[in-house]
Amino acid sequence: MYNLIRFVKKYHFILLFLLIEGFSVFLLATNNHYQGNKINAFSQKYVGSLHAGLSNISDFFKLKQTNKFLADENAKLHSLLEKQSILSNDSLIFEATLFKYQSARVINNSVHKSNNYLTLNKGTRHGIKEGMGVITENGVIGIIHSVSDRFSLVISVLHQKSSISVRLKNEMFLGRMLWSGFDYRKTTIDDIPNHANLNIGDTIISSGNSAIFPDGIIIGKVISFQKIPGDNFYKIQIQFFEDLNRIHYVYVAESLIKDEKELLELNAKDD
Amino acid sequence: MIKQLYKYFWLTPIFIFIQVYILNQVLFNGYINPYFYIMLIICLPQITPRWFLLTFAFLLGVFLDVFEGSIGFHSTACVMIAFLKPAFERIIIPKNTISAEQDLFLQKLGFKMFSVFAFMLIFIHHTILFLLAHFKLATFIDIIGKIALSSFITFVIILVCQFFFFNSDRRK
Numbered sequence: 001m002y003n004l005i006r007f008v009k010k011y012h013f014i015l016l017f018l019l020i021e022g023f024s025v026f027l028l029a030t031n032n033h034y035q036g037n038k039i040n041a042f043s044q045k046y047v048g049s050l051h052a053g054l055s056n057i058s059d060f061f062k063l064k065q066t067n068k069f070l071a072d073e074n075a076k077l078h079s080l081l082e083k084q085s086i087l088s089n090d091s092l093i094f095e096a097t098l099f100k101y102q103s104a105r106v107i108n109n110s111v112h113k114s115n116n117y118l119t120l121n122k123g124t125r126h127g128i129k130e131g132m133g134v135i136t137e138n139g140v141i142g143i144i145h146s147v148s149d150r151f152s153l154v155i156s157v158l159h160q161k162s163s164i165s166v167r168l169k170n171e172m173f174l175g176r177m178l179w180s181g182f183d184y185r186k187t188t189i190d191d192i193p194n195h196a197n198l199n200i201g202d203t204i205i206s207s208g209n210s211a212i213f214p215d216g217i218i219i220g221k222v223i224s225f226q227k228i229p230g231d232n233f234y235k236i237q238i239q240f241f242e243d244l245n246r247i248h249y250v251y252v253a254e255s256l257i258k259d260e261k262e263l264l265e266l267n268a269k270d271d
Numbered sequence: 272m273i274k275q276l277y278k279y280f281w282l283t284p285i286f287i288f289i290q291v292y293i294l295n296q297v298l299f300n301g302y303i304n305p306y307f308y309i310m311l312i313i314c315l316p317q318i319t320p321r322w323f324l325l326t327f328a329f330l331l332g333v334f335l336d337v338f339e340g341s342i343g344f345h346s347t348a349c350v351m352i353a354f355l356k357p358a359f360e361r362i363i364i365p366k367n368t369i370s371a372e373q374d375l376f377l378q379k380l381g382f383k384m385f386s387v388f389a390f391m392l393i394f395i396h397h398t399i400l401f402l403l404a405h406f407k408l409a410t411f412i413d414i415i416g417k418i419a420l421s422s423f424i425t426f427v428i429i430l431v432c433q434f435f436f437f438n439s440d441r442r443k
Contacts, residue, residue, distance in 0.1 A: 010403060013321040017354040020329050024350055028403065047338055086439050110295065110339070112304050153340075180403055182413060183301065219275030226318045 048107070048151040051119055051143055056105040062248060069249065073137070099214050100254045102126065104134075108149075109186035111245045116156040118142060120250065123150045133212040133253040139219050139251055140164060140244030142204055152252075158244060160186055165210050166219060169203040171196055175236070177204075177219070184244050186223070189236040196234070204238050211258040275316050275372050276323070284329060285310055291338045294428075302417045305425040306345075308335060310432065312353055313389050317360055318371040328353035341404075348399040352392045363388045377433035389429060394422045414427050 008015060059066075104126075108119035122128050124147050134141040134154050142154040142162065155162055157179060164177045166189060175192040187205065202222045208215025220238040228235055290308040312328050332346030339345070360375075369379050377385045397418050405414050 007301045013325075013354075013357075016322055016325050017350065020325055021347065021418075024343050024347040026343075028347055040441070068339070109330070111312070113339070114293070115341070182417070 036226065048119055048148065051108040052121055052151070055105070055121075059105075066248060076137075098255065098257050100256060101251045102254075104128075104152075104250055104252050106247055106250060109245070109247065111156075111158055114181050115160055116158040117145070118154040118156055118186075118247075118250075120152045120154060120252070121150070122252065123147050123152050125149055127150045127254070128252055129254070131212065131258075133214075133255070134250050135213060135217055135253055136250050139240055139244075140213055140217055141242070141244070141247060143212060143250070150203055156244070164213070165207040166204050167198065167207040168192065168198070169205050169218075174207055174209065175204075177238075186237055186239055187220070188237060189238060190233060192234045192236060194227055194232050194234060198222065198234060198236070200224065211255045211261050212253075214253060273318060273372070275374070276319065279311060279315065280325070282311060283334070287331075287334055287338065290335065295339070301337060301421050302413075303424050304417070304437075305421055305428055306397065306400070307384075307425055307428045307432070308348065309352065309393065309425075310389075310429045311428070312349060312356065313392050314374045314376060316372055316374050317357075321357065324356065325351045328381075344400055344403050347403065348396045351399055352396045355391065357394060359388060359391060363391075377430065385433075386426075386430075390422070390426050391430070393425050394418070397422045397425065 013177045065192060102122070104120040104122040106118055108117075110116045114216075117139050118134075118141065120128070120134070128144060128147050130144055130147060132144045134144065140157060142156040142159070145155045147153070157164060157177065159179060160181070162177075162271045165174060166177045167174050173192050173196045175189045177187055177189050179187050192198070200222055204222065206213045206215065206217040206219060218241055220240045223237050223239045225234050225236040284287055290306065296309060308331065309321075311331060315324060321351055324354070328349040329346050332349035335345040336342055363385060364375075364380065368384070368442045369375075375385070375388070380388065401414055401418050401421070405417070
């Protein structure tokens with residue numbers, strides 16, 4: 001026993017190092033999965049208030065930019081309203097509302113890590129649920145990962161595991177958007193077949209297949225593509241229209257048809 | 272607890288604040304991402320108890336992880352450099368250069384010695400951190416580039432910080 005104590009005393013530095021480093025690696029290995037990121041949600045709950053407080057300060061400096069954004073938005077909505085009033089008299093035109101939107105403020109954002117998250121200032125109290133889509137006027141931002149009472153955590157499109165269904169604007173070919181890390185202005189698209197007629201500058205839009213995002217939201221433009229010999233798919237690089245480092249206000253899209261669609265598709269799988 | 276270490280307790284929140292709300296927000300490029308908070312670990316005096324060194328590094332890492340919304344990345348890297356620090360001190364800093372109670376600051380160690388000492392620890396920290404973070408998706412060259420550029424910028428920021436804010440002894 002005495003020897004043991006002497007041993008521990010002599011090598012306490014290495015033993016303590018192994019213990020703490022082992023614990024760190026354990027935390028690293030168990031808590032960085034896409035799902036089940038519990039500590040993340042926990043820290044969000046408490047750090048969220050601090051982020052919100054500091055965001056109030058930075059908001060002040062962004063007032064001018066925000067004003068312009070809101071004015072543009074107003075103009076767009078006015079023009080939509082006018083169109084709507086003309087169409088509403090026509091009984092032939094019927095458009096079901098598939099999505100309900102509400103605006104939210106980004107209170108914390110990152111773009112330079114390998115897995116990026118955003119924090120929004122709305123939570124369960126405002127009706128935000130897990131799995132809702134987050135968009136802006138110029139692009140897709142991410143998907144709600146976890147929600148606390150007043151805040152919600154968004155998995156950005158700048159996340160290794162994020163995979164969003166997209167398509168070419170001109171043709172109906174579907175693809176998957178996957179981030180390759182490092183540059184937050186660019187991303188890659190897989191699964192668009194070789195025979196698609198593709199040009200530099202083509203617009204990429206969301207496909208709406210997953211019922212998380214509405215169909216036809218513009219995302220970015222093609223800046224380079226190449227055919228890989230022996231592979232049937234293009235390797236495409238696109239540039240986002242939205243500057244993901246500067247987003248300030250976003251819309252959370254709640255799909256009104258998602259449950260119905262998933263239920264229907266589940267039935268088909270059982271057969 | 273030694274009096275020398277008191278200041279590290281109130282410096283910690285300031286450094287975390289600067290790191291999370293200023294340096295993490297300023298983006299030079301996808302490749303440059305300085306982590307200057309590790310200056311707190313680098314500058315701890317030689318007399319610091321070993322257990323305190325490791326625990327302090329771990330807690331510092333955990334705090335940064337919580338604020339960044341990641342788990343385990345910073346704590347792993349910080350504990351590793353805390354473990355290597357005493358060995359590096361023995362190799363790089365000759366005996367009787369400075370007394371054991373003094374912080375390892377630039378003007379006490381001299382430019383050459385401090386540069387070698389600080390840069391090696393920074394480089395190891397960044398290597399572990401970025402290897403863990405970008406392990407799966409990035410190419411080898413991308414990671415090497417990011418490690419080299421970020422280490423250099425972190426080093427420059429720490430040097431500037433030492434020149435301007437921690438040279439009160441020289442004025443006396």
